[in-house]
Amino acid sequence: MSWSAYRRARRRSGQAWAVLAVAAVSVLAALFWFFTDGQFAAAEPAASGPTEAPVFDPAWMKPVVPVHPVPGGTAIAALDGLAVKGRAAKDNYNREAFGQAWKDVDRNGCDTRNDILRRDLAGVLFVEGSKCRVAAGSFQEPYTGQFVDFQRGSESSRAVQIDHVVALGDAWQKGAQGLTAAQRQGLANDPLNLIAADGPANQQKSAGDAATWLPKNKSIRCHYVARQISVKAAYGLWVTEAEKDAMERVLGSCPEQRTVSAN
Numbered sequence: 001m002s003w004s005a006y007r008r009a010r011r012r013s014g015q016a017w018a019v020l021a022v023a024a025v026s027v028l029a030a031l032f033w034f035f036t037d038g039q040f041a042a043a044e045p046a047a048s049g050p051t052e053a054p055v056f057d058p059a060w061m062k063p064v065v066p067v068h069p070v071p072g073g074t075a076i077a078a079l080d081g082l083a084v085k086g087r088a089a090k091d092n093y094n095r096e097a098f099g100q101a102w103k104d105v106d107r108n109g110c111d112t113r114n115d116i117l118r119r120d121l122a123g124v125l126f127v128e129g130s131k132c133r134v135a136a137g138s139f140q141e142p143y144t145g146q147f148v149d150f151q152r153g154s155e156s157s158r159a160v161q162i163d164h165v166v167a168l169g170d171a172w173q174k175g176a177q178g179l180t181a182a183q184r185q186g187l188a189n190d191p192l193n194l195i196a197a198d199g200p201a202n203q204q205k206s207a208g209d210a211a212t213w214l215p216k217n218k219s220i221r222c223h224y225v226a227r228q229i230s231v232k233a234a235y236g237l238w239v240t241e242a243e244k245d246a247m248e249r250v251l252g253s254c255p256e257q258r259t260v261s262a263n
Contacts, residue, residue: 048145053195063106068233069234075229078233088174090169106189144198148160159198162197163205165231166193175232192234209246211240
């Protein structure tokens, strides 16, 4: 083999090794991404669900008067107006402190649970002989973005639950202990603080705040956080530092998101 041919062979061999090295680095980078953030990003649902949830239907609902009016303007501005404190004790929490569950506080003749089902579901059917008790309906559930059918029954009813946007346990630790019994009852039954939701998602949320739980459906997170802020402002509740940070991160993607009210 001539010297020039030898040099060409060496050059081609070096180029081949360089290509293999680049490919190996790319594979290692892809594996590192997948086993850190990638697998979780791939598991995230598409942001194809609702971007907001219903609040009030004046045709048949009557408003629940909160302690304070919901401030107008952006949610981020309203968040800055909330007090930031630590959690109060929860060992004395009792659901009964918020009054009878699903009481007809607006006195429209129907209990709150059925009011919210009627508000949030499409194609609503009522129990025979009743103008209040919802028997069936369907909707695109806001927290997961999935289409859900509701059928009243001892087991099937649990598939669709009514979520307190600001959980009552969370509210108790952040100012609700200082409210009157009537004000706490209003908070528990205010349509602003209630959304029909997927049962398992609601159970997973439990009494969590924005620092510990957010809907999987990312498209509704701005509305969800703005609604929590609106409820807390309306009932004089505070946020923790971690909760405020989490809310600010969500609203960073939608700085013009406005507060939510039943008006």
